[in-house]
Amino acid sequence: MVMATRTNPTAESALANSESDLLLSELAHRIRTLRAQRGMTRKQLASQSGVSIPHLARIEGGEGNVSVSLLQKLAAALNVPIHDLLSDGTSQNADLTMLVQFLKQQPPAELARLRQTLISTPEFATVERHQRIALIGLRGAGKSTLGAALAGQLEIPFVELDRMIEQEAGIAIGEVITLYGQTGMRRLERRCIERIIETYPRVVVATGGGIVAEAATYELLLRTFLTVWLKAQPDVHFERVMAQNDARIATRTLHREALEHIHRMLDAREPLYRLANFTVDTSNLTVKQALRQVVENVQPDTVIPN
Structure with missing residues (x-):
């Protein structure tokens, strides 16, 4: 007899929300860091990306959904590839991947x-x-x-x-x-x-x-x-x-x-x-x-x- 595995929709939803919040938080931190490194004010980034200041403030606060097109605008204004906003920018080259993992473990x-x-x-x-x-x-x-x-x-x-x-x-x-x-x-x-x-x-x-x-x-x-x-x-x-x-x-x-x-x-x-x-x-x-x-x-x- 095969027993059906029951899922808990509430738990799955909570996990998804938690992962989404973490992603938005990491994205917010990455954008703030890139902007600060370039000496750009929020107003300047908003102007160069075409994203409104209130919307940019919400993104940098880790709030709200972010579309791919909006990420592309921000990446272009910050002069970085769009994937750099969501990851460390490591390519899929196997040697590079292993080298990066090794370096991450070093003091x-x-x-x-x-x-x-x-x-x-x-x-x-x-x-x-x-x-x-x-x-x-x-x-x-x-x-x-x-x-x-x-x-x-x-x-x-x-x-x-x-x-x-x-x-x-x-x-x-x-x-x-x-x-x-x-x-x-x-x-x-x-x-x-x-x-x-x-x-x-x-x-x-x-x-x-x-x-x-x-x-x-x-x-x-x-x-x-x-x-x-x-x-x-x-x-x-x-x-x-x-x-x-x-x-x-x-x-x-x-x-x-x-x-x-x-x-x-x-x-x-x-x-x-x-x-x-x-x-x-x-x-x-x-x-x-x-x-x-x-x-x-x-x-x-x-x-x-x-």
């Missing part, structure tokens, strides 16, 4: 060692890498000021990546993002990095703060440049940006919102910034003091006069 220190070992092998390393220096970090960390001073000290060219992008596009950096979105902006950024590598065997580059959010471009930067994270406290970033009169990030009438925005960007980008070869906290340093620390890391044999 952070071992992951850092493995990455450094890999990019130091002849297949990945470049002879010129230690002759190119890239300064990374949020706006207000001192990349432009220290970059120019460092290049002068080492007697090598200095390039501000944002200015190079503006020359390439023929418009201001803010207009590039407005007109072409994250996709166009990051495409130009990648093209300019490749051109710098082809053109300059020795150079100091001040990068844009959001370059770390584009995995392929950042990987190229880490592999072909010595990278220095110029770090600063959020209030220091704010004060320096205010001194530059840059209303894109901070205005006096929006002091609280601006500081919160800087905190979110730093929190989202810090794990990426930490991949740099060296870190220099410029919060309480003069330009000369910060320059000395950078030189001691990248060119220890160089003497800076007092």
Whole structure:
């Protein structure tokens, strides 16, 4: 005698709802993280994706159903494949799948060692890498000021990546993002990095703060440049940006919102910034003091006069 298996509709429904809530929660976290890494406000993402601010707020809060077409709009505005919003982006290649699973089990220190070992092998390393220096970090960390001073000290060219992008596009950096979105902006950024590598065997580059959010471009930067994270406290970033009169990030009438925005960007980008070869906290340093620390890391044999 075969006994029928009874199902519990209520339990199945509860399980389905629980899984749905988990998926929406993970999606919300992924979108918030991607947006913060790119330094985008909710208003900017809404504008570039065509999704209303209230609807985007619900999505980032893990509420409501999300259509595939809406996900595509958000993915396009964030310049990521749509599946990156729902997964870690791992392809179905068997070797890659096994490698990712192995790496997921390693502690952070071992992951850092493995990455450094890999990019130091002849297949990945470049002879010129230690002759190119890239300064990374949020706006207000001192990349432009220290970059120019460092290049002068080492007697090598200095390039501000944002200015190079503006020359390439023929418009201001803010207009590039407005007109072409994250996709166009990051495409130009990648093209300019490749051109710098082809053109300059020795150079100091001040990068844009959001370059770390584009995995392929950042990987190229880490592999072909010595990278220095110029770090600063959020209030220091704010004060320096205010001194530059840059209303894109901070205005006096929006002091609280601006500081919160800087905190979110730093929190989202810090794990990426930490991949740099060296870190220099410029919060309480003069330009000369910060320059000395950078030189001691990248060119220890160089003497800076007092």
